[in-house]
Amino acid sequence: MTDPSHTTPHHGDRWMLSLPRATLAASALIPAILLGTTGPAVAATNTLSITAVNRSGAKVAVTATVVSLATSQEYRVRTGTKRKLPKGNYAVLASIGSLNTSTTLGGKTVKVSGASKLTIDARHGKLVRLGLSPAVSGLESTVDAEICSNTGGGADSEVQSWGDATRPLYVIPTASKKIAFAAMGTWTDRSGSTDAYATLYRTTGVPSTPSRTFARSKLATMTVDSRRGPAGTNYSDVAVQPTHQGCGSYLYGSLANTDRPTTTKIHLSPGRWDIRGDLSAGAKNGQTWAIGGYTTTRTVAAGKSYFVRYFGAAWGPGFHVPMTYQGRISYPLDDMFTDPAFSGLNGNYGGAAGDKSKATLKFGGKVVKTAYDKGFGQDGPSLEYKVKKAGWYTLTNSAQRYYPEITFPKGMLSTASTVTYRFHAKPNTSVLSPVSAVQQVPAGLNGYNHAKAGSSTNVALRINRHLLWGDVKKGAAPKLKSLTTKASFDGGKTWKTAPVKKIGGVWTAVVKNPGSGAVSLRTRATYTNTGYTEVTVYRAYGIG
Template identity: 55%
Template sequence: MLSFLKRSRFGRGLAVAVVPALLLGVGGAAAAATHTLTVTVVNRNGAKVNAGVRLVEVSTSSSYTMRTGTAKKLPKGTYAVLTSVTTNGTITLAGKTVKVSGSSKLTIDARQGKPVGLGLSPVPKGLQHSLTMRICTRTSASDDIEASNFTASKLYVVPNSSKYLSFAALGTWSDLSGTTDSYAVLHQTTGVPGGLGKKFNSTKLAKMRVVQKRGPSGSIYSDLAVQPQTSGCGNDLYAGLGNTDKPTITTVHVTPGTWDFRVGSSATTKTNETWVIGNYFAKRTVAAGKSYNLSFFNSAWGPGSQLPVTIRGVVQFGLNDMFADPAFPGAGSVEGGDKASAALSFGGKAVAVKQDKGWEPEATHMYYTVKKAGWYTLTNTATRWYPEITFPSGMLSTTSRVTYRFQTKPNASALAGVYSVHLSPTGLSMTNKAKPGTTTKVAIKLLRGAVDPDAKRGTDPKLSKMTAQMSPDSGKTWRTVPVGKVGGTWYATVTNPKTSAVALKVRATVAGGAYTEATVFRAYGIG
């Protein structure tokens, strides 16, 4: 159950499989085309074949598509040419450059292709090997073609040393269970190499220990993938490393550099379709031989790092960032699927209200034009809601609430003088539970970041008071718990009840009386 959402607000949609970026059409520049190019492609059996071709003019980065065997009208210039040739279950990628002037011709012969492979030493046993390769144009608007051994028994590339071409290959080894060690190595070149048989020393790879917990997610299923983040041709090549319906710990060994370690959640709908419901993107730079740690699906999912802002006298606040993993507070809500209701009050009276009824076409924001200077209180309450799927029994982080009390005035452009509050219970099990009668320390993190350049950040306010409460009965009753600072971090100490879950409420008050109060219901489980 692989997940492939773009980096945007999550919407409902079917899970899809990776499709190699082969020969999808792109528009060409509008220019006088008095010259022609005819491309002939020969497969590995020596037969001429009808193939799609991508072209990029290297000086303008204008892109075109064409079919082989037919003259294509083009502006005069030098072009990078990309194509993919399938022969008896093999794929050969080729990239060449050609000068187009008059009636130009180009032949691409897949028989010149050299085998592509990546290896590890020592070879990991019992793991499935996958390989994806790509040729890119080195132009200001890069184009590429891609192939993998998911769709071909053997992969080949036609060598070319042009400075307008580059190459990348991503190899992985995994049993796809999401529970055992996996490996991912990236190799990149300028120009296209004469084949590839590179081996990597597995002891010189970086190690990322990846923990996937359970509890707050709207599904029991998750998948793990990696994508290199690089300026080269291998940027964002995708490698799925497995999926699981259980909490897991695995170590991913990768080549040094910057990677996105991606974990996604997917669920089966009531009509038996598999839908992606959320994705993490954890970008990390790693060094050879070093070890690192990542943990996903941590309790407690609560209000994100967003703060109210006033822009040219208008208070603005988004309602949809209310279920963020405390390990990734700036990334926003982890999964789509919630309803929210917000109210802004002044002088004890509501001056603005806003609702998100769930799955609105766009993100929902509250706007209010400030008429009088003074103290304003904004409260937003969000509840998990996904009518097409059935949430797991005992799901955590079902509702969250945040209240901000801050000052603003007409014509102001400023970030509210408060902090976002994030709650991270420590010492929980892999299902985000604590044992009855034990003590749980809840780390309290304060953040203050401006996302609008027009909002003056000002001086960060000084914290004057921190209080915390817990509820063993979903908010019917609340008990004050001790709060203290250890090594620069605030902690609330909770004595755990015998009930199924604990709700948490923390208020951070700053000098002058402004405050943030964050509440998470079913913040962590007991059992």
């Protein structure tokens, strides 16, 4: 059994931030394209020689991306060499620099038959220029562009580059429909406290004037509330990325990077975008590591307004519930610190690295299985147990934050969590266990996920039951018998019951806050079948 839809980064994964424009972060969301370095047996007479000329008229050495228009097979071809290729038609994509002062992207088609030659001349390149009307001032303006093969197979190859006021970016026009073009403009001061802009311009072929001005009145507005507290780091990046099949999906725009909470209005050209909150932290070896993040995919329309919040309070057990698969109880262990707003459903996904846990499965009061999530290097840890007898099982997973390569920030929230499921299971079945996931969502907190001292906080209790993956039957949802919530103001040593009532149709616990410290939350949903779910989040939100 595999989990093809589970996209949360596991805490064993590490990504190095090495490029100033964070193109590495963009590549984390794009499926890898197999790069062919050799093809089928070819006749010695079928070769391709490529010449590249920069904007100063000098021949330069570059490595071009050569793509078969028939098979989408991709090759790397160095200029000044004869490369043997199968006979056929190809798209040739190249990025040509000129003494670090500019870059020109060029794409052409060529038929390889015998000794074929192709020249890509950057002097034919036209300036890529994206603008806003009315224009904005006081913001850094950049443009990212890529040219792509357009084979129609959905796995387009690309080359890309970027430019700004001091480094112009050019692209060579072509009428060929086998070449596509995309450019993204961004305008920002990266503070997260002022409005930012991102626009996308896409064409089939490359126009003779690769420029476009976007009316600000025709843009959508996305308000991004980026909070602090539970993420394991104070540093986060607000970024956008076009998302669709075809040219442009590799472009990535970082619009803010700060260690403080921000509320940023991002104005976007209409279309489908990934809105990203990416996390980075300083490692103990002096490097900067990407340690996770969350993404929501939104289709935005001109003149409309949208909202997304990252890094809200009460990171706890996620939407996974146990299942019995081909007679085996199965439960993933690495879903214990999830922002309740991001479930892997409806285009929301992601996670922050850094936790470890211990899980036990009991039957008849005895432990029949113990499993561990040891953290780094363990891919997809889970508890697995073959059901021998029908009856009631109790599964408990207790987790704590764990990332020895970085230092967690002082006062971090959501430091530990626990979930317990009591459910009935039978041998030789494939069904989702008759329990629900429970998320606790505090409202009215500030940007640091703190409530005012002595105030009351409404905590929404969200009860969900989703089949996130696996070819099993979902089965009937359990009927809720009771719902109780307790709060602790001393790290879980003592607990006080909080009243639960419906507010606006949502079950809500009303917590009377202390004068300082942090609030831990524990909620139990009991079902009429005598099963239950109990979740605990330690330091769910702060005070003051």
